[in-house]
Amino acid sequence: xxxxxxxxxxxxxxxxxxxxxxxxxxxxxxxxxxxxxxxxxxxxxxxxxxxxxxxxxxxxxxxxxxxxxxxxxxxxxxxxxxxxxxxxxxxxxxxxxxxxxxxxxxxxxxxxxxxxxxxxxxxxxxxxxxxxxxxxxxxxxxxxxxxxxxxxxxxxxxxxxxxxxxxxxxxxxxxxxxxxxxxxxxxxxxxxxxxxxxxxxxxxxxxxxxxxxxxxxxxxxxxxxxxxxxxx
Numbered sequence: 001x002x003x004x005x006x007x008x009x010x011x012x013x014x015x016x017x018x019x020x021x022x023x024x025x026x027x028x029x030x031x032x033x034x035x036x037x038x039x040x041x042x043x044x045x046x047x048x049x050x051x052x053x054x055x056x057x058x059x060x061x062x063x064x065x066x067x068x069x070x071x072x073x074x075x076x077x078x079x080x081x082x083x084x085x086x087x088x089x090x091x092x093x094x095x096x097x098x099x100x101x102x103x104x105x106x107x108x109x110x111x112x113x114x115x116x117x118x119x120x121x122x123x124x125x126x127x128x129x130x131x132x133x134x135x136x137x138x139x140x141x142x143x144x145x146x147x148x149x150x151x152x153x154x155x156x157x158x159x160x161x162x163x164x165x166x167x168x169x170x171x172x173x174x175x176x177x178x179x180x181x182x183x184x185x186x187x188x189x190x191x192x193x194x195x196x197x198x199x200x201x202x203x204x205x206x207x208x209x210x211x212x213x214x215x216x217x218x219x220x221x222x223x224x225x226x227x228x229x230x231x232x
Contacts, residue, residue: 002219003107036060084166108134118166122152171205172216178223
């Protein structure tokens with residue numbers, strides 16, 4: 001996914017949107033539940049014993065319930081790291097959700113918005129352009145940036161430390177669909193040089209690599225809402 005769409009469906013066979021981005025928490029739980037069911041025979045004991053299998057299933061369900069209480073805090077911690085917030089404060093979830101909302105509304109590039117967010121100053125708008133220019137609705141971004149700066153005022157790290165921490169969790173280089181497609185096309189012609197270059201780039205996704213700057217650029221228009229299959 002390049003331009004962020006909360007309802008994006010990646011797999012072309014997922015006609016009902018079961019695995020859409022916004023449904024990932026629920027479908028993750030379902031996938032884990034199915035895995036637990038598959039592992040029931042390995043839990044030990046004689047499953048032919050009366051009631052044994054049912055008890056094992058119930059124990060597996062109890063373990064699965066931990067997911068519901070742990071997912072939320074884990075997601076919040078991840079989002080604070082991506083936003084460069086070292087301290088937890090009330091309202092952080094609202095700030096993160098607000099960023100997702102304007103990113104979705106503007107179809108801003110998912111990778112570059114988070115990466116360039118590290119360049120914002122917590123005192124003024126002098127460093128806003130790299131991320132602000134990814135949004136068509138500049139006013140919406142400015143309103144959110146004002147809230148973000150207000151939140152950053154409560155942080156104790158300096159700008160350099162915050163940017164360094166953000167760049168450790170927000171990659172600059174990802175395997176975008178069009179990059180993979182180009183490498184595949186060349187490989188089909190027995191030219192594996194692009195595959196080798198991609199591997200080289202992606203070995204250090206969080207580092208600045210000036211000689212590979214083109215691999216961090218916005219995707220070309222022909223990519224659109226490219227979908228893939230499980231066998232891709």
